[in-house]
Amino acid sequence: MKRVKRALLIYDIMCQWHKNLPDRVAESGYLEISDGLHILKAIGDWHVNGHVLPCEYRFGLAFIDGIGIIDGEVMETLWSVLNKISQTTWGATLAHRAEILDDHMNHSNWKKLVGVGEWDHNFVSTDIQFLL
DSSP states (O other), X not given: OTTOOEXXXXXXXXXXXXXXXXXXXXXXXXXXXXXXXXXXXXXXXXXXXXXXXXXXXXHBGGGSTTOOOOOXXXXXXXXXXXXXXXXXXTTSOHHHHHHHHHHHHHHXXXXXXXXXXXXOTTOEEEEHHHHO
């Protein structure tokens, strides 16, 4: 991560959540923020519309210099894949259906995690929901 200069964190309640981020990182034995890392804080387009107007100007993706249009929230990016496996859940109980979908979403996150070194090191766009 030393070569990463900027990171984009997108979270539904970033306007409140970011206030304690440095304290949370400092208290953790596992997390650190690299020196010189500039963290861009944002709220996804769908969620920012439900916030007060100042949140939209401060955290809306359209108002952050250098940020393009994001193709959706985390869950929406999984829908095309989940639609393909949805037929396998039809006969499952509610609990088993949740396990099947969880397994597929965890596999998707695993693929993202092991491919993290393939990202452009000049700018890393990371959705905070993926990190939690």
